[in-house]
Amino acid sequence: MQLRWWPRSISLQLLAGVVALELLSLGLFAWVMVRQQHQEIINRVEQRLAHQANIAAFEADEALDDRRPDLVGLSVDIMAKSPSVAESLVTDTDGRILFAANNTADRPVAQELSELERMQMHRVHGDEPIVFSAGPNEWESVAAIHHRDRLWGYAWVHSDRVWDNQQLELMLHSAVVFGIIWIAASIVLVLVMARSITRPLGVLHEGTQALMRAPETPGSFPLPILVHNEIGDLIEAFNRMVASIEEQRAGLSDTLSLLDSMLANAPIGFAFFDRQARFVRVNRIFAEMTSSSISRLLGRTLDEVLPQQPASLLQATIAQVFAEDRPMRDIELSGEGSAWNWTWIANAYPIRTLQQQVRWVGVIVLDATDRKRSEEALRKTEKLAATGRLAASIAHEINNPLEAITNLLYLLSNHAQLQEPALGWVQMAEHEVKRVAEITQQTLRFYRQSTLAARARLSDLLDSVLSLHQVRLQHRGIHVEKQYDAGMDLYCFAGEIRQVFANLVGNAIDSMPEGGRLLVRARHATDLQNPERQGVRFTVADTGCGIAPEARKHIFEAFFTTKEVTGTGLGLWVSSEIVAKHEGTIRVRSRQRQPSDPAASSGTVFVLFVPDLDPARLFPAALTPESETA
Ligand SMILES: Nc1ncnc2c1ncn2[C@@H]1O[C@H](COP(=O)(O)OP(=O)(O)OP(=O)(O)O)[C@@H](O)[C@H]1O
Ligand SMILES: [Mg+2]
Structure with a gap:
């Protein structure tokens, strides 16, 4: 009381x-x-x-x-x-x-x-x-x-x-005087004693008050130990306690900033949800994945942020984690994005309180869109390769009967009894069979990519690419201008270089649906960056639609395509990889026609430099007589 x-x-x-x-x-x-x-x-x-x-x-x-x-x-x-x-x-x-x-x-x-x-x-x-x-x-x-x-x-x-x-009375009087003196002396003594108690206690009191006012800045610590008694011990213990709390706080804040920076910089999406599947915490990557900002996500529910199907799947997963108190792994979520369909892999796990109650559910989300697309591309490539192999084997099988037919037609055309117009039909048949033979040759040659670098005749290589696209070129009314000498050759992986030009010519044709001009040029040249290096500079130029400046930064990236259905976005990426493997360079210049100036020209120019790395030219002395004769 x-x-x-x-x-x-x-x-x-x-x-x-x-x-x-x-x-x-x-x-x-x-x-x-x-x-x-x-x-x-x-x-x-x-x-x-x-x-x-x-x-x-x-x-x-x-x-x-x-x-x-x-x-x-x-x-x-x-x-x-x-x-x-x-x-x-x-x-x-x-x-x-x-x-x-x-x-x-x-x-x-x-x-x-x-x-x-x-x-x-x-x-x-x-x-x-x-x-x-x-x-x-x-x-x-x-x-x-x-x-x-x-x-x-x-x-x-x-x-x-x-x-x-x-x-x-005299005696009483002396007793009173003695009493007053006694009391006065006791008061002085008490005051002196009280001061020795209250001063250090006052220091302790002020210290705790300051700590309560501003717990983050314990500026007045350690408190001075004014006396060496129990209160002094108390102040010392208090100082030690504050120091240890401070240490723990520093450790905690280190851990928190570590977690924060991990959350902010980890290349995966993190989000934490309460029982109503509302965002309580989320990192930047997750916000970017949902094309939103952290502040917009906080407090919202999943169905306000994600499309209906993935939102309800993730919500059900979160509810299950809350109910069963166990993690759920590898949930595949997918939705439609502005550029392409996305796929996420989500892992949800419970976050418990000290009393082991599930307080939040953490969700780690990995963007698996690229992986999914690579898998698709790989499947497509494998399909293409299989088709190529099939085409090559068919072409190979067709070759033998074709040769027989060619010989028979030759015999037939030289038959004495053959009259016009039958002779003319035989000659037409001979012409068409020759075309069939050419197509099978091309197919075979295109498939049989060399596994070893060798000197390749460039005119043959470029011709084969153009004839592969012959039908589309003609169909679109594209005029082809060839500027390369018949005798030019280059030490390279011919199959791969052919693939590069097939891609470049294919892109050029795609860019000219209404027709136009296509220039394919090859010239002996030196590397502009390193004049010591000899090689060939190729140019593939078209008068097509051109490339938008913002797209130009991405065209060499895998899966970048503006051809929504028909393109995989791998053509230029593979081409640049092949050129890099040959230690060459590939550059592009492009111009798009502005709507304000419909008369202006547009088009794209790819310039490739492929150095001639023929060991026989680079290191002639290193070759042994055997290899030369071989
Ligand atoms: N000559 C060109 N003219 C205009 N745009 C071009 C040209 N070459 C490339 N592009 C642009 O660069 C993008 C990427 O080209 P890339 O060859 O890598 O992929 P793609 O042609 O779209 O698909 P694919 O994998 O089937 O080749 C194209 O989608 C296109 O927008
Ligand atoms: Mg392409």
């Missing part, structure tokens, strides 16, 4: 306690002392009165011995003058007053003895005086006066009450 009047500060509490205790003990002490002293005074008064009565009786006896009864009156007067005596009497044996004197003018001298005094008088035997109380605080003594062994009279002495009270 809190007393309202009880002070709050420790010094005042100590002070109040000590003063109250001392007042109590002083009061008790004074009471006990006054009681004791009172008794003591009474005893002393009794002894004194007995003694004074004896003296009075003795002096009266002396005066009678000297036959001077008048001196008895004098000794009575002298006795009455003593400070502790109020009245002195001498009576005869019947109690009649012979001499009387008192020390105060306020009271008349007694004329006769009281009843009580007469009673007491008869109790006196021998020389032994009697002391008795004559009223509250009034004491009296009587002693017998014997003269020549005969009772002559009685000597009476009355005690002076004022004088005795003065004695008591």
